[in-house]
Each structure stands twice: as C-alpha cells, then as structure tokens.
Amino acid sequence: MTTFANYARTATQARTAICVTGWHFWPQLFDTLLALPGCDIYVVSHRPESEIPQALRDRLGPGRILVRPNVGYDWGCYQQFLETGIWRDYAVTVFMHDDIVIKDTGFLDACKALLEEGYGVVGNGRVGARYPYPRQRPDQFAHASWKPPVTFFHDCVRGSFFATTRAALEALETFEVFWDPYHLSMTLGNCSLRASCARWEARLGPRCFTFLSNDYLRSAYIDEDERGGGSLYTNRPLVVDLSIRALLAFYMLAWWRQANNRKARYVVRLLHPLIRRMAGAQT
DSSP: OOOOHHHHTTTTTSOEEEEEEESSOOHHHHHHHHTSTTEEEEEEESSOGGGSOHHHHHHHOTTSEEEOOSOSHHHHHHHHHHTTTGGGGOSEEEEEETTOEESOTTHHHHHHHHHHTTOSEEEEEOOOSOBOHHHHOGGGGTTOSSOOOTTOOBOOOOTTEEEEEHHHHHHHOSOOOOOOTTOOOGGGHHHHHHHHHHHHHHHHOTTSEEEEESSTTBOSSEEOOOOOOOTTTTTOOHHHHHHHHHHHHHHHHHHHHGGGOHHHHHHHHHHHHHHHHHHTSOO
C-alpha cells in the first residue's frame, strides 16, 4: 500500500497547485484563489482563448492558462492538466470547477490536515456511502482501461472539488476519461468520475477518499453546484442517453463474462472498436 502522509506532511511548507476548469471564469472565485498564500493557479480552458477575459489572463500571467480541445468535460480538463506534468512540482494539487463558491479560505489547511492523516484524496461534500457502482451502473466502466470486478465497492468525489497529493496522482497514473468527442451526452462525464474513482480506490485502498463534510454538495468551506445539460444537449432526446447507457452496460456485462463464455468474448470483440471510438480511443 502506498503511503501518502510523508508527501502531505511537507504540504504546508511547499507551494500548492490549483487546477481550475475554465468555463465560467467567475471573477469572485479567482479573486479568492489569487489571494491564497503559497498557491499557483492554473486554468485548463475548454473555451477558445478569445473567450477568456483579458483581465484574468493578465492577473494569472504567462503559462498559467492552458487552452485545450473541448472534450472530456471536467475530468477531461484534469487529465489534460495531468499530462502536462506540472503537478509533479507540488506536494499537493487541488482540482476544482470555476463555479464553486468558496465561503472560507481555510479549506486548503483543512484538506492538508486530512492528507497528513494518510488519506489520498479529499472531496468537499460526501457523495454517499461506499457503493457497488460497477454492479449498479456497469455502463460507467465500459470505456475504462482498468475495469473493476463486478463486486467492487468504492467511494467517489465529485469533479467540482478535490485535493490530492503528488504520491496519490503518481499511483493513479491517469484519469479514466470518457472523452466523448461527438458530444453524445454530458452524462458521460459521470463515466469518467466513477471509473476514475474506482481506479484510484483500487490503487490506494479504503483510505483513498475522505471529505470536508458529510453533506452532499456543501461543507463549511465550499458550496458546489449541480450541473448538466448545456446548450449542446438541450434538444437531445432521452432515448439517446438511454440507448448509450444500454450499449455500454451490455458491453461491460459481456466483458465480465468473457473468460468462460464464448458468446461474451464475441460481443466484446464486436463492440470494442465502437466503444473505443465513442470514448475517444482511450480504452
């Protein structure tokens, strides 16, 4: 089992990286973040450079705004940041959306204190109890490079906010992003969330995740927002989402059975190229 406390104990002395998904560019959030001592702010923007406020570009300085293709939603942003390797220079990295509300800047010290206790990842509000997500939602794991057993229980953090250590990111290696290059459905972002969190807990064990609060979406430090839909998806029929989920679940059920089932092996071989293309060739 990887030990994270040794990395996190130096976090209060080292600088902290904050990776923000750039979409709304709320000034109040960046006012708060830029006032935090010992932090370097990076924005991964899925909007073109022309839509990023010039005032924010001036305040952050060169090299701090990374414009990337608009695929993969929030977890796509985080993977795009991971691929830069910037996080390797920091003991602690915080990932967040740019529409959260920071009520208390003590969130950073609170996260570091929990990381010092040996947790790998600190979320804001608890999503729920550890749950057999693969059994209940097999569709959310079909794209992943590492697929959990059907009996696997794991916790989750929302993409809105989480803090982690360099060691935990090294153990994770990659987020399991459903890139959705065709913008089929924003709900596919939940595939990235669940598959990434399952991979993380498999690597780190039951002390992988902890939270600032047991209340969904909120803590004494941060309020999150529910999101989904958006202009790309407002006219998308429900049948599209349901059809995609059914296809992904069918593939995943076959994948679990393929060792002892010839028909299941055939289904996996037949559907794998399609799943790979839908997910953005990341499987």
